[in-house]
Amino acid sequence: MSSRFQPLHAGITRIDVEYTRPGFAAAWLLRHGDRAVFIETGPLPSVPILLEALDRQGLAREAVEGVIVTHVHLDHAGAAGELLRHLPGARLYLHAQGVKHLVDPSRLVEGARVVYGPEQFLATLGGATPVDPARVHTPGDGETLDLGGRTLTFIDTPGHSLNHFCILDSLSNGLFTGDAFGLSYREFDGGSRPLIIPATTPTQFDVTQMRATVARLARLKPDWLYLTHFGPLPFDPLLATDLDAQLAGYQRLADGYPEKPDVAGLTDALAGLTRDHWQAIGVPRPFDPRELAMDLDLNAQGLAIWRERELRRLAG
Numbered sequence: 001m002s003s004r005f006q007p008l009h010a011g012i013t014r015i016d017v018e019y020t021r022p023g024f025a026a027a028w029l030l031r032h033g034d035r036a037v038f039i040e041t042g043p044l045p046s047v048p049i050l051l052e053a054l055d056r057q058g059l060a061r062e063a064v065e066g067v068i069v070t071h072v073h074l075d076h077a078g079a080a081g082e083l084l085r086h087l088p089g090a091r092l093y094l095h096a097q098g099v100k101h102l103v104d105p106s107r108l109v110e111g112a113r114v115v116y117g118p119e120q121f122l123a124t125l126g127g128a129t130p131v132d133p134a135r136v137h138t139p140g141d142g143e144t145l146d147l148g149g150r151t152l153t154f155i156d157t158p159g160h161s162l163n164h165f166c167i168l169d170s171l172s173n174g175l176f177t178g179d180a181f182g183l184s185y186r187e188f189d190g191g192s193r194p195l196i197i198p199a200t201t202p203t204q205f206d207v208t209q210m211r212a213t214v215a216r217l218a219r220l221k222p223d224w225l226y227l228t229h230f231g232p233l234p235f236d237p238l239l240a241t242d243l244d245a246q247l248a249g250y251q252r253l254a255d256g257y258p259e260k261p262d263v264a265g266l267t268d269a270l271a272g273l274t275r276d277h278w279q280a281i282g283v284p285r286p287f288d289p290r291e292l293a294m295d296l297d298l299n300a301q302g303l304a305i306w307r308e309r310e311l312r313r314l315a316g
């Protein structure tokens with residue numbers, strides 16, 4: 001059984017926020033001496049879990065200096081507004097392009113209802129509390145946050161969305177990747193390397209940007225990848241190769257549609273592409289697309305929207 005609070009190394013705790021199921025979405029607590037930051041918050045219902053993580057570490061709520069979210073999708077940032085109310089000393093670190101979405105989350109909430117369907121939205125994401133803009137800081141590319149001599153560097157990483165950054169931690173030489181470096185679930189381990197698939201969620205996914213971002217992150221040669229869904233993973237350059245090859249396949253599939261792709265057909269095609277990769281690396285269980293149904297559906301939706309945007313651009 002996976003534990004909800006998994007101590008790793010370098011003062012990092014992986015918190016399983018149990019969004020939709022255990023082992024699917026993480027938030028991270030970084031402790032350095034008596035100071036701490038959260039990276040990712042999970043969706044709104046995660047707040048009590050995040051506070052429990054502090055209590056278990058014997059950390060006062062005042063010890064938290066920062067809450068960092070890689071981007072504003074609600075499974076990463078939905079709890080930010082509510083969490084800040086409990087953390088009087090914390091700033092929220094957020095990409096500049098994401099601020100308006102968390103200060104007034106109504107559009108984000110509406111968009112998520114459409115993407116996930118109203119029932120699943122209510123059962124899992126739950127909503128979002130507005131963030132106080134006075135507490136937001138928007139780091140630029142390469143900007144750093146000092147946590148008692150430990151440096152966290154923000155890296156602008158468009159592709160999954162326009163408001164996405166990753167964070168490089170100097171102490172672990174680990175990269176908190178959000179959704180920029182794909183999705184990888186531990187139940188599919190055991191092949192020649194971990195199964196990793198891109199996260200091409202609506203509505204700002206851009207295949208060219210994502211391929212450039214994956215290459216840029218690989219060039220940093222981190223030791224660890226802390227994927228929100230669902231690290232940690234030791235870095236292996238082959239993972240970047242795998243993502244790039246799949247993204248090239250996604251692009252070819254989308255290019256085959258002379259108009260906006262139908263999502264059901266595209267979902268099946270993406271499942272086929274995933275199955276090929278699954279078999280190539282020898283995941284030691286039969287491929288069942290239902291086990292990746294939510295990700296494949298989101299990926300197809302995001303890819304379809306990207307293709308539609310491309311077609312509009314090409315039409316001038």
Ligand SMILES: [Zn+2]
Nearest residue numbers: 073075076179
């Ligand atoms: Zn996500």
